[in-house]
Amino acid sequence: MTRDLEPAVRDAWHVLCRSADLAPGAATRLRLLSRDVEVARNAAGTVSARLLDGEAVATREAYGHVFACLGTPAAPLFDIAEFAEDDRRLATCGAVRVRASGLRLVENFLDMAHFPFVHTDLLGVEERPEVPRYDIEIRRDVDEVWATNCRFWQPRAAASSAEGQMSEYLYRVAGPFAVMLYKTCPADPSRFDVIGLLIRPAEPDLSYAYAFVLVLDEASSETAIVHFQQTIFLQDRIVLENQRPRLLPLAPNAETPTRADMSSVAYRRWLKEKGVRYGTVEGLAGHGEAEGVP
């Protein structure tokens, strides 16, 4: 039943739901990669999942979320080392439904140039829109895309910050539908806050986004942190649902990148190399459910 999915997507780990959304004894049905998956937690707390036609699928529980792989896992679930540091707090933001390709969500997350316009006076100001040059690399050993030495002027970079700062960022694409960033922590400039975006691609052009924040922020309440992230993400959703086409084009001339889009260019190249088609314009013919491309 999963044979028509390309290995790069079929054999990767994808988020299913938050751990907290699945109580002991509970079961729920979710859509993943155009399939119905039932995920359950038994009385002892163990999570399992299966395709509705019967086959069991591999699951992992980590980072406050439940993950599944519909094929044979090509690698262990990506490691987020900061989860081992016990002075951090985790806030999960739950599922936000977005009518767009999950790959478009990843690209939006990697993008600093939109801060002054979409997150005006929160993550950027219109007077300081410049994106200084940063570095980008595809790390072959771990098969991840990294953007380093990213800097951007921010008026209020996190729930805990009252004034502006030059924020420093590292971006990490850990899977086709999993991305995180490491950002100067306002409370302790020698360390980084971690913000992640895990995407459950339900259909090629329909996604559920699970954002999490792993912070050193002692002052802000979890509610305040979640609320800040949700404000940001709802602003992004307006853009994401109104990009045309809704699927991500991998053809180099389909859109017009500039230097600030180096991370998006590298991400698209990486997807193409891996043979990712789900959620792309090029994969449209292979997956019947997507809407037409204008």
Added chain:
Amino acid sequence: MRGGWCPIGLSQDLPAGIAAPVILDGRELVAWRTGEGVLRLFEDRCPHRGMRLSFGFVRGDALVCLYHGWRWGADGGCRAIPAHPELTPPKSLVVPRFAVREAGGLVWAALGDGPDDPPPETPADVRPLATLAIDLPADVVSAALGAGEERLVEKEEAGFALLLAIQPVDARRSSLHVLLRGADASPLAALDAAEALRMRIEREGAPA
């Protein structure tokens, strides 16, 4: 392709400094007017990352994309890329443009090159009333109004002389731009008459 003129709206609904989405024959377009009043029709898709430009805003003589603030001039060319303030955008960086004209309170557009002939004239004594959405394809609406191939048709309705411009939106929907003839007629009562006409078209045109 060399399409004829199609009505896409009433001039009064597109004041200076406004950008509005338009769907014509299934194509997503944006009509916008500079601060000085120049009307333009672009593809509703920013060449940068595909954002619909109708979500953007007009600043002076440019249309600014909501996503990353790229500025598009009335000639379709990119004027500025905020992420790179030092960069002069290349001349080749343009949004596709379409022909747009105004005549007698109506806005007309043509996909493709734009015809040589001007759009149809409207009588001097018309006043714009409103745009009505109809859940039927334009050819069904045209047939119901006896318009034939014409986009503009005059119709007597409850004693009012209505001028109706038919816009094909997509395969299932159309818009009716309504103008009223005669200086003495009451626009509010005429609007009621137009609304009744719309309901009759929908009733008669609905597939059984």
